[in-house]
Amino acid sequence: MKRVLSRWFTDYGMVLVLFLLCAFFSVATYTEQSAxxxxxxxxxxxxxxxxxxxxxxxxxxxxxxxxxxxxxxxxxxxxxxxxxxxxxxxxxxxxxxxxxxxxxxxxxxxxxxxxxxxxxxxxxxxxxxxxxxxxxxxxxxxxxLRYRWPIFLNASNLLNIANQIAVIAVIAIGMTLVIVTGGIDLSVGSLIALSAVLAAKLIRDCAGGMNATASGMIIACIAAVLLCGVIGAFSGGMITQFGIPPFIVTLAMMLVCSGLAFTLAEGQSIAEIPDSFMWLGRGADFLGLPNAVVLMVALYALAHVLMSRTKLGRYLYAVGGNREAARLSGVPVQRVLMFAYIASALLAGLGGVFMASLYKSGSATYGNMYELYVIAAVVVGGASLSGGEGKMFGTFIGALTIAVIQNGMNLTNVESYTQKVVLGLVILGAVLLDKIRHR
Amino acid sequence: MRGIDKSFPGVNALRGVNLSLRSGEVLALLGENGAGKSTLMKVLGGAHRADAGVIEIEARETVFHSPHDSRRAGIAIIYQEFNLIPALTAWENIFLGQEITRAGFLAPAEERQRAADLFRRLGVEMDLDAPCRRLTTAQQQLVEIAKALAFDARIIVMDEPSAALTHHEVARLFDIIRDLKKHGIGIIYISHRLDEISAIADRVTFLRDGINVGEKPIGELTRAGMIELMVGRELKDEFPARVVPIGDARLEVQGLRSGRAVRDVSFTVKRGEILALTGLVGAGRTETVRLIFGADKREAGKVFLDGKPLNIRSPRDAIAAGIGLLTEDRKLQGLVMGHSVRENFGLPNLNRFAPNGFVSMRREREEFSQFVDTLKIKVPHMEQRAGHLSGGNQQKVVLAKWLARNCDVLIFDEPTRGIDVGAKFEIYLLMNELAAQGKAILMISSELPEVLGMADRILIMHEGRVTGEIADARLATQEQIMQLAVA
The missing domain is CATH 3.40.50.2300 (Response regulator)
Incomplete structure (x- = not known):
């Protein structure tokens, strides 16, 4: 029994922390209110x-x-x-x-x-x-009627959390793939900006601006996401063919993509986009859940199956766990790494399209520092930066934890500067907890 | 050391173990893998804290809180895996953690000079300024010994010091040990090689399953007696007999070449044959098989399987063609230590377990449990991390991994390194069985008794070339092989 409990705690300890955080914010925001x-x-x-x-x-x-x-x-x-x-x-x-x-x-x-x-x-x-x-x-x-209930637990607030986290959580899927192989991808934040700007610009200049059709907008978005994929393939190629450390390659691509985004946007925010473009970020067609949230959940389900049930998933872990042993066991190491970096870039591109849709505009300032939040989500979720370890479910919990902390602090009127301090300490605390558990 | 107890979650690694060492004595510590030798030495080295028991040094009770304490008490431990920083030079490594300083600044010239003195005392040539990663294994071993001498260690523990050394280098090591004895230094020598223990030890302490099972002066022990005390049963033959008809050529290698390491190597391995590839460490044996397997790029050379030419550009191609390689280093190349034994087993076999991309864990489990039974792999459950198994069991997992692929050619690189006598015998039996199934087996080994006991035919390499062949291993002697190896 004790063994089962301790195993459960090791695997899902972060769920407990998340639950405690929710309980705390529920108590802290318990007030009289009405529908x-x-x-x-x-x-x-x-x-x-x-x-x-x-x-x-x-x-x-x-x-x-x-x-x-x-x-x-x-x-x-x-x-x-x-x-x-x-x-x-x-x-x-x-x-x-x-x-x-x-x-x-x-x-x-x-x-x-x-x-x-x-x-x-x-x-x-x-x-x-x-x-x-x-x-x-x-x-x-x-x-x-008046009743007493925590503001934190209102359906609208919970949906708000889900909406806030959708972009980070989706990109964190790709980051988990990369981190599991023992790498890192610092370029995702800039790819968000590049993708958002490119999608908005294509809609404005090529798809007819305010009169753009749905199919025109979809093609523009797909083009933006695919370009990110190409950049991911470039990073992956540099890493696998020339053996440059992922940190360096993606750091360089972070600068390149951010610069490209500003150049493309000519320093402005591109907002000449039809209202219907907001369908992805703001619409809610399925059971009243926002589309972005539905897509996020679907992507996590897919990623979970990929990691736990498929050959490719097993290869990702093996490459991160011991690259040489994996290679000598017949794992196509370079193709596996390419997949991870391309997937990460594609998902970052998708995140950029999300943001453009959410704010109905594309700006090069989107996604600033997001790579750090995404890495934080993955690490809080229990993945090891040395590779070979990490679960999609953990990453999801990690992303959720960060969103809950931010949202809770907003509700309890914690100043935004203080929020940063708290968030930083929480990330450190989460990883410390993980280390102690694994000892 | 008296009454040492140490347990880990689920295991009582040591139970009331006693050990005494006199100055100027070589004490051999013998036992199968998992008997507790390494744990006992880690307690002595301060890496583990004993749950109970006392350590006395020169009749004074001491407590070690850290490796640093142990070192201050004059104990140096040379672990099987060296603790050298690859990028630092020999002398920098020697003085790491015990730097010579003048007014707070390093005194590199003095350190280098003292390192040179140490190597002179050891009677060896050493390139002091080369980074340690460029030194051979034997040289790295010497750096470790010099490191121990640099702080006037009174007790030196050597854990499997000869595992990576060749015959000559071992002889040299023994000269050094005898010299250390003369200086009154006590040495604890851990090895699986019984010949070496007979040659160098004064006394032997036996451990089995974490308890003392005997202690005898070397004069009262025979080889068979040592094995019996270690494994607790009598072992008739070290090498099982094999009667297998040898067929046509299966694996044929022609003109393999890569830089200075492998120069124009050609040979064939026949159906049902065990071909041993031997020579000194650095002779190019491992490099040769890595070229066959596609692990490194080759400059020239062809590989044929059953007469058909193979185009192997990566391990993936080699595996698809039906070649399996059991690497010499399980930790770095053989297993993903942090992952479960089941996942490690499945890795080269996913083509079958996941024909459409989705892994059938049921099939994987079923097949692995068959191998657990037939190979007698000791694992508590299939999700056990590979890194937590003993060397012998790890090697069996590697074996299971390749057996499941049903390869036509199996390459064993040092198949029994760091494995105890009992497990060795089981691996030998298995190699015989594989040969009987008509597979071609290529075995690299530095242990000459193993080469003579197991091989049908022996190839000897020296500086990247095949310098000799002994067509009938039954008629060969160790001396004959050594002569060809140093030629």
Whole structure:
């Protein structure tokens, strides 16, 4: 039993750390809150239906934020569907609400309920309706129910974490391949920039700019990703054919690609791209999950199978574990290394396309320092920089850990400079933990 | 050392072991692999802390917290794997960690001078300024010994010092050891080579499974007696007999050439034959087989298998053609030490276990477990890291790896280096069986008894050339081989 536990802890210790971090941030962000947006609209709609049946006379009061607007829109639809009459939809400030109520008073109308969000229910104007607007017939203020729940654990926040990490996590797949072979790829951050700029530029200049078609944009993205693949093949070639250390080759390519990205972008951000380009980064077609997150999970599943079930995966580990023994066992060492560097570059290119889509523009400043975050994710995930060790699942947990720490600190209002200090120490701590476990 | 206990997770490596060494004495420590010899020496060297027991030096009880403490107490340990920095010169290595300084600055001239004195005392020529990676194994050994002498060690432990040395170099080493004895230095000598122990040791302490099983002056021991005490049973023959008809030529090598290391080497190995390739270390034996296997680029030469020419440009091609190579160095070339034995076994066999790219672990496991049974590999489970096995078991895993490929030609480079007597015998049996299956076996060995005991035919190399052939190994003598080897 003890053996099983210790083995589990060795393999999945980082999962425990991640779990503890989540628990910590959950406690730290445990506050009173209420539902927002469409969920809240359905909730309030149900309340009105229950209290007043089909013929309720209602006013909806919201602020001008996006989620309030969504609330108003959905609630309006719900109420009309149930037969209630919406006398007014107030979008704005308390004085707008006063005007709207005065208007109803002027027409001699009655009112059963005022549907509010959490924020508008606290408006002064609604605090004493009985004395201020006696002719309305004592309308009830209805707002979404209050409850206590950690902000960290809200579905929207969890999705936010997933979205934030998608780019780093996808690139970390390629970095894991490279690190498992005993190498390193420092060029991924610059490849993000190069790919984002190239994709944006191709869409602007070749695919018709703002009027670009879907197929034009897809071809532009594929071209950008493939160019990154070519650069990866170049790095791999330098490493395998001339025996230059990966650190040096990819350091050089990091500078080259960053320079190329700035040259291509002419120092500007390229934003003449149709809105539909944001589908990849912002869209959510599958079970309400963002497309980037779905793609990330799919890529991890694929990479996991590659590493644990295929011949190629076994070869990657063998090359990193003992290159000479692998070669003498008939492993095509050079082809395996080429694969790792090309895959890493392709995934970095994909990461660049993600970012361009997320921000609807391509800029050469994207991906700055990302190589370090990616390496950190892989190392926190338990891979050894000396090669031969490391799991895809571990890398995923590593990337997630970094995202959770960043997100948690944002929620708890930790200053961004302090965040860097904490993140650095956490990376060190994670690897230290790993070392102690393996002793 | 009295009552030394040491256990690792799951293993009691040492249980109440006693060992005494007098000054000016050579004590041989004998035991099979895994008997605890190395662990005991690591305790003495301060690399491991004993769980119980005391170490007394000149009747004073001492505690070693680190290798540094042990060294200060006058103990030098020369491990089987040398601890030399490849890029540093001989004299820099000798004084590493015990630098001579003047006012805080290194005194290189003085260090170099003292190193030269040490080598003169040892009676050897040494290129002091060459980086250690360019020195031969024998020279590196001498650097290690000089290092021990440099800090006036009173006790020197040599773990398998002769493993990589040739006959002549071993003789030279023995002269040095005798000289050290005269200076009152106590030497603990660990080796599997019983002839050497008979020649140099004064007394022998036997270890088996982590306990003392005997201690005798060398005069009271015969070779058979030593083996019996080591393995705890009688071993009739060291080399199993073989009656195998020898067939047509299987592997044929013509005009193999690569720089100065291999110069125009040609030979054939026949079906069912064991051909031994011997000579001094550095004669080009390993280089020759690496060329056949495609591990290094060859300048010229052809390789034929069953009469058909092969175009081998990489180990991958050689393996596909049906050639297997068991390298001399398991740690650097044979196994991925950090990975499981199952994965190591599967590595050259993935074509079969993963015909469509996906590895069938079930087939891999099934096949490996068959080999575990037939080769009697001692592994607790298949996920055991290769690095945690004893030398003999590691060699068996390497063997299983190649046997599973069913190669037509098997090349064994020093197949029994660092392996104990029991496991050696099993490997010899297996080689016989492979020959009986009609395979061609090429064996490199520096151990002349092994060459004489196992081979059908012997080729002797010297400075990259084949300088002699003994057509019937049964009629050969060690002296005859040595003469050809130094020619």
């Amino acid at each position: 927002t947006g469409e969920v809240a609209a359905v909730q309030v709609g149900e309340l009105i239906k229950k209290q007043f049946g089909g013929n309720a006379l209602v006013v909806i009061a919201v602020r001008e934020q996006a989620e309030d607007v969504a609330f108003a829109k959905r609630l309006n639809a719900e109420l009309i569907a149930s037969g209630a009459r919406v006398l007014a939809v107030i979008q704005g400030e308390p004085k707008d609400a006063r005007e709207a109520l005065m208007k109803i008073v002027a027409t001699g109308g009655k009112l059963h309920a005022i549907a509010c969000t959490q924020a508008t229910s606290e408006w002064e104007v609604f605090s004493d309706l009985k004395t201020d607007f006696p002719s309305l017939g004592e309308p009830v203020l209805l707002a979404p």
